Every structure is written in structure tokens, then in C-alpha cells.
Amino acid sequence: MEFGGIVDGLEDKSILITGSTGFLAKLFVEKVLRVQPKVKRLYLLVRASDTKSAEKRLQNEVIEKELFDCLRKKHGKEFHSFITEKICAIPGDIIHENLGIEDIKLRELIWNDINMVIHVAATTNFYVRYDIALNINVIGAKNAMNFAKKCSKLEVFLHVSTAYVTGEKEGLLLEKAFGKGETLKGNMYLDIDAEIKLVERRKKELLQLDNSTMDVEKVAMKELGIERARHFGWPNTYVFTKAMGEMLLGQLRGSLPLVIARPTIITSTWKEPFPGWIEGNRTIDNIIVGYAKGTLPCFVADIESPMDVIPGDMVVNALIAMVVAHSNHQAEFIYHISSSVRNPVKYSILEQCGYRYFSKNPLFGKNGKEISLQKVPVFKKLAIFRIFLFIRYWLPLEMLRLVNAIFCCPFSKKYNELSRKYKFLMLLIDLYIPYCFFKGCFDDFNLERLRMATKKHNDSQIFDFDPKNIDWDEYFYNIHIPGVLKYVCN
Secondary structure (H helix, E strand, O other): OOOOOHHHHHOOOEEEEEOOOOHHHHHHHHHHHHHOOOOOEEEEEEEOOOHHHHHHHHHHHHHOOHHHHHHHHHHHHHHHHHHHHHEEEEEEOOOOHHHHOOOHHHHHHHHOOOOEEEEOOOOOOOOOOHHHHHHHHHHHHHHHHHHHOOOOOOOEEEEEOOHHHHOOOOEEEOOOOOOOOOOOOOOOOOOHHHHHHHHHHHHHHHHOOOOOOHHHHHHHHHHHHHHHHHHHOOOOHHHHHHHHHHHHHHHHOOOOOEEEEEEOEEEOOOOOOOOOOOOOOOOOHHHHHHHHHOOOOOEEOOOOOEOOEEEHHHHHHHHHHHHHHOOOOOOEEEEEEOOOOOOOOEHHHHHHHHHHHHHHOOOEOOOOOEOOOOOOOEEOOHHHHHHHHHHHHHHHHHHHHHHHHHOOOOOHHHHHHHHHHHHHHHHHHHHHHHHHOOOEEEOOHHHHHHHHHHOOOOOHHHHOOOHHHOOHHHHHHHHHHHHHHHHOOO
């Protein structure tokens, strides 16, 4: 693998970025501007109705964030003019043809200027409506690729997917592309067009029902997503539709250089632009928040199995190296961005760091009283966990139901409320359990080759994406947990 320096590879490049108001895209934008101020232009696609609205969202949700403080300090009074020169907010939406960019002159300007497309936009909700997931993760990917193919100077298209498109497979999981119609269950064939038509047909059927409401449609679409995902072997709608997006891109790319990046669980920044920055609630952060607030009754996982996490700044460093390395290479490249092979970290480390941290740094409730810290019971076997749920939640619910039946429903409102919560809890457990007992490790042979190639250049230290360099105990205790409390809980 031969290429020039990474920083030099970004000079005078114009880059289109989708999902620009999201966590990963912000990190990408900040890093590029910080290390290569001679980048030509960053076109940021923002979901908005017009340019003014797009610019306002960009300012409020991206530029004004603490994430950009290093750049603000570096450029001082010239910061605003630097941002204005380098960043262009584009109103649009990936679910529409031409990315929803209605201004013909603006479209032609982009088509004649873009060198790289970074497609980050996605819905990452495990229990999202199937129609919405198809629109964003599948049709959105298709629209982004079709738009990119019209760019006369395009050198590379990078698509951010997820390592968990592999489903619930065990053992060493290779950096392998999906074939057309490939599924995770036997010899079944996945027809993406048929899935889109199925959704349209089901929505028409729902409209004909007498009791049809928006809530009925919402639940039906969510359940359909889970049903179809599991029919083909995926555990949830999110990873199912991301796999479909990968398949479509592979079919549509033609001779265009395509890079598919598959990060695992992305956590707060390790070093850049400063440690601990994070936005949104990542998967494992629910555990930290619940632990801190004393609202986590228990935890279920094989705590001695790897918890594959990777800091956001390492992911971005890898993405930048990928687009430079594969510019004008007419092939498809798959990369896992993971830690489970090179530097695995167990769930037990998170549990221990959480207990140590909150023992020394207790939180206080709204009443000003210290939240008492207790060791959360950890269930290592799913069967025992289900018995716990049965005794703790299902039995009291049944008792409440019997009382309502005998005494003319004095607690019917309470029962309905608790029943809804119990069903939602069971749904969350059903969705997250596959990851708590995940037995796979993500091979990163391709990424290791890329790491080796970057070491030939003087800027390799600027783009560190080697998880071997992380001390996980120090990272969780001193960086990630404080970051979650600062940026997620507040």
C-alpha cells in the first residue's frame, strides 16, 4: 500500500460530508481543519429547508461547540473568516434524489469541485421504524453514491457503516464485503427492492384499518423492521439496514473507489482535540449514567468477554488515512475499526472503573443529598437474569392485575403504566442482549496494513489509530466516565 503523506493528501481537496451535525462528522471536520488549513473546501450537508436555516444549524450545532475551541484559540480573531472560507453549509436531505439540493447552480458547483465524499449520515436507533431506516440507511446511501458518481473530480467515496453488520457470528470476523442479496441465514436471498415495496404495501394496509392512527403505524413499522431483520439473520433493524446499504453501494459503485469503514462501539475522544469529548448516548454510556444516578437495578453480560470499543478521535484518524490512501484506487475496500483483536477490554474493566470512580466522586440528587453507591448485581447467564426479571417485575404486575380484577380496577392506571414500562424494558433487553454476550472478534488485518503504511510518513503520529496505545483502565477512569458525566448527563 503506497501513498503520500496524509496531511499533504488533504491539501487543496474539496470534501462533501453528510450527517454533518452528528458526533463523528463534527470530529472529522474539526480534525481536517486543524491539521490541514490548506484544505480547499468542506461542503457540509445539513437537513434544512434553505441556506439560511442550514447555516444557522451549522453554527449552533457544529461551530459553536466546545469541540472547536482549539481552532478558535489557534486562529483567534481570524477564526470566523477562516470558517467562512473553508466551510459551506448545503441545505438538503439524503433521502431525496440529488441529496435534496434544489439549487441547480449549487449542485453543478459541487459536482465540478468535489474530490472526496464522506457519507456518515445514518439512523443508529436499534428499534427505529423500518420505513425510516430504509429511507436513511439504504435509499440514503444509494442517493449519496448516485450523487457522487456525477462529481467529475471524485477520487474516493467513503461510507461509514458498523462492524455489527456481521450479526451475531462468533470467532474471528473478517473484513469482507457483502455479496448481492447475501443474508446471514442459510441460502436465503435478500431482495432490497422487495423490502421497500413491502413497507409501502404494509403502510397502505394500515391506512385502511378503522383504528389506524399515527401511533398504530409507528408501532407496526418498528415491529416490521425487527421481524424482517430476524427473518434474514440480523438482530435489529439498524444493523440490518446498514448491511443493505453496503450491498447497494457495492453494486452501484462501478469503477469508483469505495471504502467501507466499520467501527465498533464509538466512545469519547482519547486525546484530540482534548480528552473525553462526546455527544449523544452511546450504547455503554447508558450503563454509566444508570450507575451514576442509582437507577441501574442490575446488569447482564459476560463480563469476561471483550467489549469492543474505540475512541471517536481514533475512528476519525483512521477515516482520514483511508480516504487519502485509496484516492483514485478503483476497488472496494473494507475496514474494521476495532479493539477486540489488538487490545481487548472486558466489561469487568468498565464495571470496576465505574465503582472506583463514583466511590471517590459521588453524585448528588436534586435534593442535594449524596446518591448512595451500591455494587450493581451482574448476571452472567441469561437464564438467571430472566428469573430475576420474573420475580422482580412480572410477579408484582400479575398481583396488581389480580387486585384490579377482584376489586373493580382500583389500580388500572398504575397497572397499565407499569405494564408498558415492563414491556419496553423487555424489548430493550431483547435488542441489547446480543451485544452483551457477543462472542465475535473483529479482524483488522486491512487496518493494520494501513497503520504500517502511515508509519512511513512524518505525520503518522498525528493520525494515531492503534488501540494498543490505550491503557483502558486509565481511559475509562480518567477520561471516558468524566466525559460522559460532563457532556451527556448535564
